[in-house]
Amino acid sequence: MNILIADDDPDMLRIVVAYFKKEGFQIFTAQDGEEALDICMNHKIDLAILDWMMPKVSGIEVCRQLKKQQFAKVLMLTAKGEQEDELKALEIGADDYVRKPFEPRILILRAKKLLHIEEDITFGGLRVNIPGGKIYKDGLDLEVTNKEFHLMKCLLEHKGNILSRKVLLDQVWGFDYIGEERTVDTHIRRLREKVGEGLIKTYRGSGYSLEIPHE
Known part of the structure; x- marks a missing residue:
């Protein structure tokens, strides 16, 4: 934010x-x-x-x-x-x-x-610890990288909304980042491997969205 x-x-x-x-x-x-x-x-x-x-x-x-x-x-x-x-x-x-x-x-x-930022946010078997910069799955530390954590945090803050690569780059890498937008795809892929495939949806040509199923 x-x-x-x-x-x-x-x-x-x-x-x-x-x-x-x-x-x-x-x-x-x-x-x-x-x-x-x-x-x-x-x-x-x-x-x-x-x-x-x-x-x-x-x-x-x-x-x-x-x-x-x-x-x-x-x-x-x-x-x-x-x-x-x-x-x-x-x-x-x-x-x-x-x-x-x-x-x-x-x-x-x-x-x-x-x-409306909570200290810990839980969903889909995950616990995102905002102050500590960590993500846990079923109680186990997923050992996400700094970029992976901030990607998840950004997606979580805008859950249900599609965020373009440009928006994610600005929010996570910073407005002065100079590089390929495709770096977002690589980090999203690695994050999915850790948190599970179903939470982060790809919208071809638009971007990514965190979609939490109703529990």
């Missing part, structure tokens, strides 16, 4: 980004509100974490504009402690509100709650 973190404090930005990257999120950063809006207009952002006080365009105004266009979930960060400020953020459409200073791990938990 794609997260935008916007804060004009470079130290705060660096710390928060490090924590979220460790959790496997694709991160975009901005140091002012104008840059934050530009990123949201040009990329699919699932969650925007916005500092209230930013140059050019305030975080609260960015929130207002994002919610008007229904672009993303929004979590506001602020050093403000007044209840009226919290009320204003929620009235404008913010989905959550965290006061500074905060513990980064708490922020991650709040973000995951907004994105």
